[in-house]
Amino acid sequence: MDWFTAPGYWLSRLVFQRALAGVYLVAFLTAALQFRALLGERGMLPVPRFVAQVPARRAPSLFRFHYTDRFFAACAWTGCAVSAALLAGLDGHLPLWGGMLLWLVPWVLYLSIVNVGQTWYAFGWESLLLETGFLAVFLGNDEVAPPVVVLFLLRWILFRVEFGAGLIKMRGDVCWRRLTCLEHHHETQPMPGPLSWFFHHLPRGLHRVEAAANHVTQLAVPVLLFAPQPIATAAASLMILTQLWLVLSGNFSWLNWITVVLALSAIGFPGGGAPASVADTAPVWFEVVVLAVAALLVFLSHHPVVNMVSRRQVMNRTFDPLHLVNTYGAFGSVSRVRYEVVLEGTADDVPREDSDWREYEFKGKPGAPRRWPRQFAPYHLRLDWLMWFAALSPAYAEPWFGALVERLLEGDRDTLRLLRRSPFPPGAPPRHIRARLYRYRFTTWRELRETGACWQRAYVREYLPPIRLADDVHRA
Structure with a gap:
């Protein structure tokens, strides 16, 4: 099927995959260095106690079959090693099926961690990494051009991240509608960064401009992701600039960076087409698998769509134990003190x-x-x-x-x-x-x-x- 692949997004896929591998690496490193005190056998919320109380169907994980602190450490450091290999481009040197299996490894390992992570892992960026990482399995490697439907689904994630966050703000705290939230946010955010003091002391008028620009970026620009190029590239680039502004203003884990990674997949880089040696069509088995997965994800998407249009919209909620399709949002309300x-x-x-x-x-x-x-x-x-x-x-x-x-x-x-x-x-x-x-x-x-x-x-x-x-x- 000629329409199945998008050779012009060859470089976009490459940049996206390497950047995603970098985020995976940080996530696994965080798990490896902190888990003993948080989730270990003598941790504050021990994994063995959790798996004994919660049914497997609600939280599938490798740690249901076996748990020791040593095994958890092995899984976390294995995730670091595989992420580093993907960052170095090892998947491009494997057969198509081998590259897919290599991308599947960090997803399974991180899913296993998140599903026993309890309140320590109850953050939206955990599900966002898993949802994005699952789609990365089906992006292919150097043997084929990136599938159009997977690129579309990556934009669908980015749309939900931004548009959902915009809606939760407009429906939530009145200060977002009055454009005054950022007079408080930089001071009261969960973990200020080295520049947060200066952001807080920006002129009040500039805070209003910040809030208004946020609404435009989150409520209007996401629709343009599905427009033809170069409009989609312009929309994604604007989102990247907004996320980098947030990176400067505070510490939000990898939320901003995974959003940037998603936006990179929508950018059409000049001269970023597939090499002439790449076949025009993908293997039939690959097309069947990708289309079947896409159909499943489209079906599951009705949950976040219903949530977005609901007046009782919730943020950062997963609708299935595999975190395949989720709803996102942040700072629906802003603390004043x-x-x-x-x-x-x-x-x-x-x-x-x-x-x-x-x-x-x-x-x-x-x-x-x-x-x-x-x-x-x-x-x-x-x-x-x-x-x-x-x-x-x-x-x-x-x-x-x-x-x-x-x-x-x-x-x-x-x-x-x-x-x-x-x-x-x-x-x-x-x-x-x-x-x-x-x-x-x-x-x-x-x-x-x-x-x-x-x-x-x-x-x-x-x-x-x-x-x-x-x-x-x-x-x-």
Whole structure:
């Protein structure tokens, strides 16, 4: 079938595949370096306990057949190795079926991790990576030109990411309709970056321009993805610029980067056609498989479509246990005030207000007022992100916060590796730990010059009273 392939998108596919492999690599590296404290056998939310409670049909995973921390580590590091091989272009040196199987490996491994990841992996970019990674299996390699239908489905994902996010904003917080959300967002976002302080202090008029441009990019531009070239390229390029602006303004894991990757697949690069040596037609078996998968995905797409047109639209929801077709969206509401939970420990046998309370420092979340935010994305600091949710409401912390306090009281090394610094030496954990809630705000230009601090914080209330191992730490 002559219409089946799009030789002009040869380079687009190549750039997309290498960029996607890079995102996979970051995702697996994040899993490999953090899982023991979060999901391990002695983690805060252990995988063995989860698989014993949740039916396999709801969360299929390799770890249902076998779980040890060593096996999880092997899967995560294997994912890193395969992602690096794909980044280097190994799939192009294999037969078509071999390249497809190689792309299938990281998808299966990451699906297995996400489906037992519980609240640590309850982020939209996990499903987005899986949905995009599944389609990458059927893009082909150097033996064939990229299939038109797969390129279309990649644009369909990008459309849902952007348009769904635009709709959730317009239906959600009134500040998006008033163009005032960005007067607060840069300060109250989950994990500010090194430039967030400066973004926050942009003129109010420019914040309104930012919000208006966001609406245009998310509600109008996505439709143009399905227009002929070069209009589709222009639309995708505008989305990339918008995502890079977001990369500069904060730490959003690989959400922005996977969106950029999707946009790359829609760009028609000049001179990016297939080499003359490539056959005009794809193997029949490949066409059958691709069309069957496409038909399945189109059928499953009715769930996100219904969700998008619904007045009760939800964001970041998967509709099947394989994460094949999902709905997306971000910041349907924007916090006006930033709260942070600060953990402190003391070695005193009897905790008092005047005891020597020492603060634990996290890698990414705000802590000491003089410590400037750092850039971590696309690497994802999962505990830091959940601490932001915990500050919004103790209900978000219910499954894991008590276990975190318990691990800190034990001086658990895997948990301490998730932190920037522990105020207590190795092997000498505190006798008591408490948590306090503070209100944070960015300092003004004058305050920054006078104090050198980018944050100002004020005590709000006790979040968790002083507690020790003998107590019920799950009262948090």
